[in-house]
Every structure is written in structure tokens, then in C-alpha cells.
Amino acid sequence: MTTTTPVMAPVPPDERRLTRSERRAVAAKNKLSSPAASIIALVIAVLWTVPTLGLLITSFRPELDIRRSGWWSFFTDPQFTLDNYNEVLYGGGTNFAALFVNSLVITLPAVVIPISLALLAAYAFAWIKFPGRNILFVAVFALQVVPIQVTLIPLLSLYVDTGLAGSFWTIWLSHSIFALPLAIFLLHNFMKEIPASLVEAARMDGAGHVKIFFQVLLPLLTPAIAAFSVFQFLWVWNDLLVALTFAGGAPDVVPLTVRVAELAGTRGSDWFLLAAGAFVSMVLPLIVFLSLQRYFVRGLLAGSVKG
Amino acid sequence: MQWFLDASTTGHKFALMVFAILLFAAVMGLILFAVDRPKRVPNWVVAAGFVGPTLLLLGVGLVYPAVETVRGSFYNRDGSEFVGLDNYATVFSEDNFQRVLLNTFLWVVLVPLLTTGLGLVYAYLVDRTRFEKLAKALVFLPLAISMVGASVIWKFVYEYRPDQPGVRQIGLLNQLLVLIGVEPQQFLLNWPSNTFYLIVVMIWIQAGFAMTVLSAAIKAIPDDVVEAARLDGVGGVQMFRYVTVPSIRPALVVVLTTVAITTLKVFDVVRTMTGGQFGTSVVANEFYTQAFRQFNFGLGAALAVLLFVLVIPIIAYNVRQLRLAEEIR
Structure with a gap:
């Protein structure tokens, strides 16, 4: 009898949890076992994969083959080459290797600077009492609705007047500014979730705001910072409008996206260049996304559902 | 001075990048050091150290340019002469701009609805x-x-090769047409169908966003609600229609409005696929063309302001819905 009691006790809740999740799993199984449902899901999955796969295969086929036959011929007559990548990366007309450097040089400061600024601002809005705090916060929040198009013409003339036009500075500054309202809003939400008692306790110990910010809050915010960093990284790396407007005419500054878009217009039938070029521009975001997917999804959800 | 502006070698670019980040860190460090030093410094001084740089940037880079653009939209192409509402009149009366407005309308209606629909169905079907x-x-x-x-x-999926003997299609869609015995098409050349082919691309991009947000919402539906419905004999399509969809209504509104705003500002897709030619232009692309290709700053500014004005009702609707959702709770 003494052995049955400890065994019996945990069984009922365990069993209940099991059946519940099991029931949902069974329901899900029923859902997909209806043929129409599985066909719809499969068709969507295929439609979302095949176009990318087609271009990826094309990027590894010899130039002549690409002109003569569709990428699906690869399965019957596999011809593999890295020439396209070689040409697009180091060829005189394209030189994507240098553009890759430009994209990288643009992106890192455009992620680090706005996040640092937003963290400081969000801290002030959340934990420092000062006159006009609420009005200022609402104003910053409302700035999210301003489309960046509205700012581009005056910003460009501002950059020309100050002599910054055509340098990396214009893009760093622009991306930092455009990211601030959303970043402050998101990080403020995360900061508010930290228990006030923690901040109070630090203040009792005689810590000033700067110390509290760096020693108490920053370590707790790491997941939020990671989430927004991934989000901002993909945003800046993939941006076309800002780069085209401020660096379109500066070959030492233009990022990959601008040149890929240009190639699609001027050499739209040179698919050996376009396919390889497109994948050179996509490889880093894909790696970042696949390895940090968790953070990206979290950032996305925080950004939309919290509203 | 030139060293800080023009970088042409890889090493120089990276050095400049490191310099920019260090400069930023040094400036912020100095500001924080200054406001933290004296004991019993008033709160607003500390706050100014924390938010001051941000407010300065937002003021110079967002508020001032926005005001400037609104002003510029009432001036002629180089800003030298006040023309009142002429730029707006042009946008609403000239044929090619009316087509731009019509295209934008099609984008903003179709993309959010189809994206959300597809994302919802897919999230529901693959859930668990x-x-x-x-x-x-x-x-x-x-x-x-x-x-x-x-x-x-x-663009590669839509690629077209002339329909001649000995020429094989290399675009997937035209190959499929040939397989079922239909003549290959130039998908991007003819208005209005080309706008629909561009819209497909935007849906393809955005569906993942809709799916992720809606999938999280579906998972948050309490088990007992689903359970109770099932005990009542609800299943399959009915479960989707009467239990799933009403339960995630707030998330649906958020997705619809977010995608609508993204779509309104869509530029990259049109610019890359057609450059706005063949009658495919939309407001955001026309803004770029007018402002930075035709150098008609007045007209460009008017289009940017139009974009701004069109975003407002969508956001107002979103905020209203969120309020309602909170009241119910």
C-alpha cells in the first residue's frame, strides 16, 4: 500500500494533461487527413518554395544553358558551375564583393546606434519622472505613422547643404532616425514589464539612473534587444528606398539591393548575373533569419499584437 | 576631413564604420557622464541626457522634413513659386495619375485581404x-x-520568350501555359493584368507575417473553448468559421491594417519589376519618380503628403478596434 500512494497521486493530473493535448493532436490530425485540407496546405507550401528554388538552381547553371532551357531541365541534365557567382562577385561590371562590404558597413552602425538611443530614451520615458514626459512619449509614439517618403526630399537637401551627401553618414543617420519611434515604443513596453521594486531597490542602495540603466535593466532586456536587432538588421540590409535616394549615385556607398534592382532593369535578360546576384544579396539575411528565427518572431509579435 | 566622407577601399570603409560607432559611443558616454556626476541633480537634467539626443534627431530628421514637405507640396517643381493646390489637382485630374491612384487602390484592397486570408487558412491547417x-x-x-x-x-517566374519554333520558355509560368497548350504571355506588359501579377508578389512576401501573427493567436485560444465546441458537435469548417475566426478577431484587424500600411508604401516591388512602366506605377513609386527622376519636387511632395493622408484612416481604424477590444476585456 505504501508504494501505491506516491504512484497513484501524480497519475490523474498527468493523465488529464496528456488526454487534453492528445485530443487536440487528434483533432489536428483529422483536419489534415481530410484530403481537401492537406491539398490546400501542400499547394500553398509548394507555391511558396518553388519560385525561390527555381532561381537558386538557375544561379548554378552555365550561362548558355540558362538561355536555352528552363531550370527544370537541371533534373534531367544536371550541369553545375560556380562561374556566375565568380562573375557577379568579382567581374568588372558588377563587383558585388565590394557591394557586400558596403551593405555590411551600412548595416552595423544603423543597427547599433538607433537601438542604443532608443534604450536610453525608453528608460527615461519608463523610469525617470520629468515634466512633459507623457506628452513627449505620445508624440514620439505618434511619429510612427509618418511615412519615410514624407521626409526624403528635405533630408536630401539638408545632406547636400551640410556636405554629407553621397557618404555613409547620410544612410547611417537616416536609418537611425527612421527606426527610433518603433524602437522606443517596443523597448518601452519591455521596460515597463520589469518590476518597479527592482528599480526602487537599486535606488535605495544609492544608485543613480545611469547605474540603474546599465547594471539593473540592460541585462534583463537582452532578449528584447536581440529581437529588435534582428528586426532592424533585416530591415536595413533589405532596404531599397533609403539607399537609392541617398546613395544611388555614389558607387563607393551603394548596397547590394540598389545594384540588384538596377540590374533587373538594365540587364533584365542576363539571368546568370541576376540569379547569382540576387542570392549574394540574400545569403546573409537568410543565415541571420534561420539562426535567430526565435528572436525575429518574438520581435514581430511584440511589434504587431501589442499595438 | 575628406577621410571621413569618402571611403573607397574595404579597409577604409570598415575603419570609418568603427570610427562612427566609437564616435557615437563617446558622445553618449560624455553626455551620461555629465548628467550623472553632480549629486542631487534635478530629474529633468538627467532625463534630458537620456532623451535629448533622440528628440534632436527626431526633430531634425522627421518633424522638420515632414513640415517642409507639406509646405513644398504647395510650390512648383523647384520650389520657387507658390502654386496653391495645383500639384494636388494634377494628381487627381491627369489620366496617368488617375491610373496610379486606381492601381494603389487595387493594391491596398487586394493585398491585405488575400494575404490575411491565405495566412489564416494556412496557419489553421498546419496548426499542431x-x-x-x-x-x-x-x-x-x-x-x-x-x-x-x-x-x-x-520576374524569373514571369519571364517570356517569343513563341517561335526552337525557342523554349525559361519562365515557369509560361512553361506551364505551353504545357496545357496556351500561347505564352508577356505578363508584365499589359495593364491592368500586370498590376495583378505584381500584387501576387507582394502577397507572397507578406503571407508569412500574417501566418505568424495569426498562428500565435490561434494557439492562444483557450483549450476549453475548443473543447466545449467539440462536445457540442462542432467540427471542421464550422469550427473554423464560428470558433477560430471570432476568437482571433483583434489579431485579424492588426494584421489587415499592418499589411495595408506596408502595401500603401510599397515601392521596391514595382521599382524592381517594371520601374513603374506599362501602367503599373503606384503612389509610393510615382513619388520617387517625380521627386528624384523628374526632379519635380512640388509634385513629389504632394504625392508624399497624399501617402501620409491615406495612412491616417487605417491607423485610426486600428486604434479604434484596439480600444473596443480592451473595453470588452
Whole structure:
């Protein structure tokens, strides 16, 4: 009898949890076992994969083959080459290797600077009492609705007047500014979730705001910072409008996206260049996304559902 | 001075990048050091150290330019002469701009509805199945790559080769047409169908966003609600229609409005696939063309302001819905 009691006790809740999740799993199984449902899901999955796969295969086929036959011929007559990548990366007309450097040089400061600024601002809005705090916060929040198009013409003339036009500075500054309202809003939400008692306790110990910010809050915010960093990284790396407007005419500054878009217009039938070029521009975001997917999804959800 | 502006070698570019980050860190460090030093410093001084740089940037880079653009929209192409509402009149009366407005309308109506619909159905179908993770990653992937990259991918799907003996199609869609015995098409040349082919690309990009947000919402539906419905004999399509959809209504509104705003500002897809030619232009693309290709700053500014004005009702609706949702809670 003494052995049955400890065994019996945990069984009922365990069993209940099991059946519940099991029931949902069974329901899900029923859902997909209806043929129409599985066909719809499969068709969507295929439609979302095949176009990318087609271009990826094309990027590894010899130039002549690409002109003569569709990428699906690869399965019957596999011809593999890295020439396209070689040409697009180091060829005189394209030189994507240098553009890759430009994209990288643009992106890192455009992620680090706005996040640092937003963290400081969000801290002030959340934990420092000062006159006009609420009005200022609402104003910053409302700035999210301003489309960046509205700012581009005056910003460009501002950059020309100050002599910054055509340098990396214009893009760093622009991306930092455009990211601030959303970043402050998101990080403020995360900061508010930290228990006030923690901040109070630090203040009792005689810590000033700067110390509290760096020693108490920053370590707790790491997941939020990671989430927004991934989000901002993909945003800046993939941006076309800002780069085209401020660096379109500066070959030492233009990022990959601008040149890929240009190639699609001027050499739209040179698919050996376009396919390889497109994948050179996509490889880093894909790696970042696949390895940090968790953070990206979290950032996305925080950004939309919290509203 | 020139060293800080023009960098042409790789080493120089990276050095400049490190310098920019260090400069930023040094400036912020100095400001924080200054406001932290004296004991019993008033709160607003500390706050100014924390938010001052941000407010300065937002003022110079967002508020001032926005005001300037609104002003510029009432001036002629180089800003030398006040023309009142002429730029707006041009946008609403000239034929080619009316087509731009019509295209934009089609985008803003179709993309959010179809994206949300597809994302919802897919999220519901793969929810809690064995392949859920993989199935979701596949649809999500287009969101990680640039819209430029996605446009190149689809331009290749739409690629056209003249319909002559000995010439084989290399675009997937035309190959499929040939297989079923239809003549290959120039998908991007004829208005209005070309706008629909561009819209497909945007849906392809955004569906992953809709799916992710809605999938999280579906998972948050309490088990007992689903259970109770099932005990009442509700299943399949009815469950979707009467239990799932009403339960995630707030998330649906958020997705619809977010996608609508993204779509309104869409530029990359049109720019990369057609450059706005063949009657495919939309407001955001026309803004770029007028402001930075035709150098008609007045007209460009008017289009940017129009974009701004069109965003407002969508956001107002979103905020109203969120309020309602909170009241119910």
C-alpha cells in the first residue's frame, strides 16, 4: 500500500494533461487527413518554395544553358558551375564583393546606434519622472505613422547643404532616425514589464539612473534587444528606398539591393548575373533569419499584437 | 576631413564604420557622464541626457522634413513659386495619375485581404500537425529576404520568350501555359493584368507575417473553448468559421491594417519589376519618380503628403478596434 500512494497521486493530473493535448493532436490530425485540407496546405507550401528554388538552381547553371532551357531541365541534365557567382562577385561590371562590404558597413552602425538611443530614451520615458514626459512619449509614439517618403526630399537637401551627401553618414543617420519611434515604443513596453521594486531597490542602495540603466535593466532586456536587432538588421540590409535616394549615385556607398534592382532593369535578360546576384544579396539575411528565427518572431509579435 | 566622407577601399570603409560607432559611443558616454556626476541633480537634467539626443534627431530628421514637405507640396517643381493646390489637382485630374491612384487602390484592397486570408487558412491547417515547424518556415522565408530579391525571383517566374519554333520558355509560368497548350504571355506588359501579377508578389512576401501573427493567436485560444465546441458537435469548417475566426478577431484587424500600411508604401516591388512602366506605377513609386527622376519636387511632395493622408484612416481604424477590444476585456 505504501508504494501505491506516491504512484497513484501524480497519475490523474498527468493523465488529464496528456488526454487534453492528445485530443487536440487528434483533432489536428483529422483536419489534415481530410484530403481537401492537406491539398490546400501542400499547394500553398509548394507555391511558396518553388519560385525561390527555381532561381537558386538557375544561379548554378552555365550561362548558355540558362538561355536555352528552363531550370527544370537541371533534373534531367544536371550541369553545375560556380562561374556566375565568380562573375557577379568579382567581374568588372558588377563587383558585388565590394557591394557586400558596403551593405555590411551600412548595416552595423544603423543597427547599433538607433537601438542604443532608443534604450536610453525608453528608460527615461519608463523610469525617470520629468515634466512633459507623457506628452513627449505620445508624440514620439505618434511619429510612427509618418511615412519615410514624407521626409526624403528635405533630408536630401539638408545632406547636400551640410556636405554629407553621397557618404555613409547620410544612410547611417537616416536609418537611425527612421527606426527610433518603433524602437522606443517596443523597448518601452519591455521596460515597463520589469518590476518597479527592482528599480526602487537599486535606488535605495544609492544608485543613480545611469547605474540603474546599465547594471539593473540592460541585462534583463537582452532578449528584447536581440529581437529588435534582428528586426532592424533585416530591415536595413533589405532596404531599397533609403539607399537609392541617398546613395544611388555614389558607387563607393551603394548596397547590394540598389545594384540588384538596377540590374533587373538594365540587364533584365542576363539571368546568370541576376540569379547569382540576387542570392549574394540574400545569403546573409537568410543565415541571420534561420539562426535567430526565435528572436525575429518574438520581435514581430511584440511589434504587431501589442499595438 | 575628406577621410571621413569618402571611403573607397574595404579597409577604409570598415575603419570609418568603427570610427562612427566609437564616435557615437563617446558622445553618449560624455553626455551620461555629465548628467550623472553632480549629486542631487534635478530629474529633468538627467532625463534630458537620456532623451535629448533622440528628440534632436527626431526633430531634425522627421518633424522638420515632414513640415517642409507639406509646405513644398504647395510650390512648383523647384520650389520657387507658390502654386496653391495645383500639384494636388494634377494628381487627381491627369489620366496617368488617375491610373496610379486606381492601381494603389487595387493594391491596398487586394493585398491585405488575400494575404490575411491565405495566412489564416494556412496557419489553421498546419496548426499542431507533425510538419508545423517546417511548413511555417517555408512560408515565412520570403519575409527574411529583401523585396528586391523576391521581385527578381518572380520576374524569373514571369519571364517570356517569343513563341517561335526552337525557342523554349525559361519562365515557369509560361512553361506551364505551353504545357496545357496556351500561347505564352508577356505578363508584365499589359495593364491592368500586370498590376495583378505584381500584387501576387507582394502577397507572397507578406503571407508569412500574417501566418505568424495569426498562428500565435490561434494557439492562444483557450483549450476549453475548443473543447466545449467539440462536445457540442462542432467540427471542421464550422469550427473554423464560428470558433477560430471570432476568437482571433483583434489579431485579424492588426494584421489587415499592418499589411495595408506596408502595401500603401510599397515601392521596391514595382521599382524592381517594371520601374513603374506599362501602367503599373503606384503612389509610393510615382513619388520617387517625380521627386528624384523628374526632379519635380512640388509634385513629389504632394504625392508624399497624399501617402501620409491615406495612412491616417487605417491607423485610426486600428486604434479604434484596439480600444473596443480592451473595453470588452
